Amino acid sequence: MSDKKTTGVAPAAPAAPAAAARPSCLRGTGVTKVFGFGETRTVAVDHVDFDFHEGEIISIVGESGSGKTTISKMLLGLISVTEGQIDFQGKPRDISSHKKKNEYWKGIQAIFQDPFSSFNMFNKIDAVLLDCINMRGGKNLPKEEKVRLMTEACSFVNLKYAELTNKYPFELSGGQMQRLMIARIFLLKPKILLADEPTSMIDACSRATILDMLLKLRDEINMTIIFITHDIGLAYYISDSVYIMEHGKFVESGGADEVILTPKADYTKRLISDVPKIYEEWDLSTV
Ligand SMILES: Nc1ncnc2c1ncn2[C@@H]1O[C@H](COP(=O)(O)OP(=O)(O)OP(=O)(O)O)[C@@H](O)[C@H]1O
């Protein structure tokens, strides 16, 4: 455990054991995405290199339009990579067929900003969770075992299974729905979870709960979590490693302490100075 100190940015959560000791699970070399041609050509992600390790929480931090969602979609295999290579668990990633893609998706799953868009609203909550058990090959398990697994997943996220059966996702609050998303992840147990701004649509109290659940997934299941955010304070709180993204490039990366306590790039320094500090008077005249 590293002894993260607190700064004006945010109190830090306990870190995972040293990254160097753990194998690489997702590595990228020169990864690039170009949208459009001619006048509409946009280089959304520009030759980025990264190496994410097992059981590590990695934040990708940048402002709106910096390329965070584009890189997430490439990592998930939802859009093609224009140039560069992605290695998954030490081998070149192969998602060239539907079957191979499905196999890859057993290893990487995502939760998104808007939990309301992530569920089929006409499926009851137990059907949502049962689907996950079936996807993990548990289709023929006895009913009692399925109920036990669903109860365990709900209690992992502090929800009560007995109160959720027969409810529809739209009957939950945003925070509860995001917790249900994490219960799904608990059942699916992917190697890697990609979380794209998962707390930006929920209140501060639910946000802290969600962040703590992500830490629990790392600590109890050794999951690798890629946390996408524009908020460097949240990134410091939760991450072992941080990649700072500006205009499609990683301008700085390293351990969370190193990048945030001793930033080198001007852009990182600016992101840190933009975090309001509660003990300073706010100057709203510049807003
Ligand atoms: N399908 C697309 N076609 C054309 N351009 C795109 C497409 N998707 C993204 N872009 C462009 O790529 C750039 C990066 O977008 P991206 O959505 O990755 O940013 P982001 O960092 O996720 O921003 P935000 O914080 O607002 O979610 C932007 O200039 C965007 O307009």
Ligand SMILES: [Mg+2]
């Ligand atoms: Mg985005």
